[in-house]
Amino acid sequence: MCGIVAYLGHREAKPILLEGLKRLEYRGYDSAGIATVNGKLEVCRTVGRVSVLEDTLRKLPGFHGSIGLAHTRWATHGEVSERNAHPHRDDKRGIALIHNGTIENYAALKQYLREKGHVFTSETDTEVLAMLISELYDGDLEAAVQNALREVRGAYAIAVLCEKEQGVLVVARKGSPLIVGVGDREFVVASDASAIVAHTTQVFELDDYQVAKLSRDAKGETTFRTSTLDNVPVTPKIRQLEFELEQIELGSHETFMMKEICEQPRCLRMTLQGRVSEREGRIVLGGIAEHARELIRARQFVLTGQGTAYHAAMLGEYFLEDLAKVSAKTEYASELRYRNPVVVDNTVVIAVSQSGETADTLAALRELKERGALTLGVVNVVGSSISRETDAGVYLRVGPEIGVASTKAFTGQVMVLAMVSLYIARRRFMSMDTAGEMLGELSRVPELMERILEQSNHIRKVCEKYVDRENWLFLGRGYNYPVALEGALKLKEISYIHAEGMPAAEMKHGPIALINDGMPAVFVANKGPQYDKVMLNIEQVRSRGGRVIAVATEGDQEIKSYADDVFYVPPISDPLSPLLTVVPLQLLACHAAVLRGHDVDKPRNLAKSVTVE
Numbered sequence: 001m002c003g004i005v006a007y008l009g010h011r012e013a014k015p016i017l018l019e020g021l022k023r024l025e026y027r028g029y030d031s032a033g034i035a036t037v038n039g040k041l042e043v044c045r046t047v048g049r050v051s052v053l054e055d056t057l058r059k060l061p062g063f064h065g066s067i068g069l070a071h072t073r074w075a076t077h078g079e080v081s082e083r084n085a086h087p088h089r090d091d092k093r094g095i096a097l098i099h100n101g102t103i104e105n106y107a108a109l110k111q112y113l114r115e116k117g118h119v120f121t122s123e124t125d126t127e128v129l130a131m132l133i134s135e136l137y138d139g140d141l142e143a144a145v146q147n148a149l150r151e152v153r154g155a156y157a158i159a160v161l162c163e164k165e166q167g168v169l170v171v172a173r174k175g176s177p178l179i180v181g182v183g184d185r186e187f188v189v190a191s192d193a194s195a196i197v198a199h200t201t202q203v204f205e206l207d208d209y210q211v212a213k214l215s216r217d218a219k220g221e222t223t224f225r226t227s228t229l230d231n232v233p234v235t236p237k238i239r240q241l242e243f244e245l246e247q248i249e250l251g252s253h254e255t256f257m258m259k260e261i262c263e264q265p266r267c268l269r270m271t272l273q274g275r276v277s278e279r280e281g282r283i284v285l286g287g288i289a290e291h292a293r294e295l296i297r298a299r300q301f302v303l304t305g306q307g308t309a310y311h312a313a314m315l316g317e318y319f320l321e322d323l324a325k326v327s328a329k330t331e332y333a334s335e336l337r338y339r340n341p342v343v344v345d346n347t348v349v350i351a352v353s354q355s356g357e358t359a360d361t362l363a364a365l366r367e368l369k370e371r372g373a374l375t376l377g378v379v380n381v382v383g384s385s386i387s388r389e390t391d392a393g394v395y396l397r398v399g400p401e402i403g404v405a406s407t408k409a410f411t412g413q414v415m416v417l418a419m420v421s422l423y424i425a426r427r428r429f430m431s432m433d434t435a436g437e438m439l440g441e442l443s444r445v446p447e448l449m450e451r452i453l454e455q456s457n458h459i460r461k462v463c464e465k466y467v468d469r470e471n472w473l474f475l476g477r478g479y480n481y482p483v484a485l486e487g488a489l490k491l492k493e494i495s496y497i498h499a500e501g502m503p504a505a506e507m508k509h510g511p512i513a514l515i516n517d518g519m520p521a522v523f524v525a526n527k528g529p530q531y532d533k534v535m536l537n538i539e540q541v542r543s544r545g546g547r548v549i550a551v552a553t554e555g556d557q558e559i560k561s562y563a564d565d566v567f568y569v570p571p572i573s574d575p576l577s578p579l580l581t582v583v584p585l586q587l588l589a590c591h592a593a594v595l596r597g598h599d600v601d602k603p604r605n606l607a608k609s610v611t612v613e
């Protein structure tokens, strides 16, 4: 969703802001804009890619100075247009503002401001906030921002500057992500670390309802002050960013999605590192150790997330019930948050999220926390809202995920959920030997994945045969039903092909009517307890003219007489099979999108991190 970058320091702001916006492009957006101050405030906004903004700026004089803001907008209030793009401004006081989030009471505030004589030029909630700050401005931007935000309901990460205070940048947050990078006589503020890491690795985050005033004096020295909305000083914790610039660069790959699919073995080795001992059947998860007793005694686990994270959560449910023998259920966070759920004593909620900022997941988590559940996060982004608000958690450690289609985060989530389940299982009644065997298999997943990745060319060739078909089915059973859902989601989100994932046996209860001559049906048909049943389902599709693509276990020759095309995965125990069977489906989706000529990393209408409802 919307991307924020702001700069205050000793260098020209414009190139830093534009480079920052490019780093944030992956978040998804439809328009972009920039504001700088050098004597006077200048604002430029354009519809479309950041490159359009860059081209426009090339033709304009000005836009110099070492303070500025820039933004990529993902429309929520009002159409995609230049006048709705950020920054929004109030010319009377020379104030400019960028915002990520939604102001819920904007209509009432707008009415109040209209009565005060303000004239609005956009349909956005953000312009209302810019005007409100201007209305309350009395020579002190920090105070005006604090006072304005006390009147606001909703979510925001904002950066504000004022022509009258050219050495001051004010930023604030509630609910939406914002990081402040503290460099040598400069600050770089951004929605996420990818726009900061090239400049500094020292950062701090604000808590909800906090404001930071970043200042530069006449000598160029910088200082900052953080406070609550009531102006009570707070001291943020400065931390070191834990990733390198190369991790957010393409290297030799054509797309971030392909890069991230291919780096899964390396990333999962990081997920495992120092956490499992096969010999002792032991798992060490420092992030949940303090709550081990509550986890062992839990009566029920509720797992929640959205999209790909929801599919990983489903697997977490299966692991907990099958391996740890404890009741578990999964729910979409968007449903859970409003459903008035019953939370029995000793409930543990697990929020699964790559970004740690998904608005629905965060809200569901808060709701269940209020109702007394212990909260765990299975999150990738360190310091994100979910990781900060949960009682305990386990990080994925798969590094920044830039591709909008989540891949390495999915396998990271599944691996962490398997580890958490084994952690509990071992402490309940799983023997050391059984746990040791499973941990041994888990540790071998990265090298087994490498064998699957070698089939990428074969998968592309198979994909060429079917890529013009507009309707696909993805079918699986048991542990591979969530994989079927994930395969379908991957294909639709970047190829814009209609795909449905479902339990293989469900097909004959209706969807089988869709099958016509040549329709591709992808079956996850690895050797597992339901293998024979899946073969029956394959027959049902073939006899109606469907074309079968099977994900099968190496050595299974029989499958070739059932399927038109086969992608092989190495043998592994059934619970861990999703970590392997999903990989050919990720590759299939990525190749399909490229073959159809789509921008894999910037799919239409999608945002990487969905921070609004």
Ligand code: M6R
Binding pocket: 305, 306, 307, 308, 309, 310, 352, 353, 354, 355, 356, 357, 358, 361, 404, 405, 406, 407, 489, 493, 608, 609, 610
């Ligand atoms: O950051 P999160 O994991 O919470 O995001 C949840 C979903 O928005 C996300 O998984 C989405 O479905 C991906 N685009 C799927 O590839």
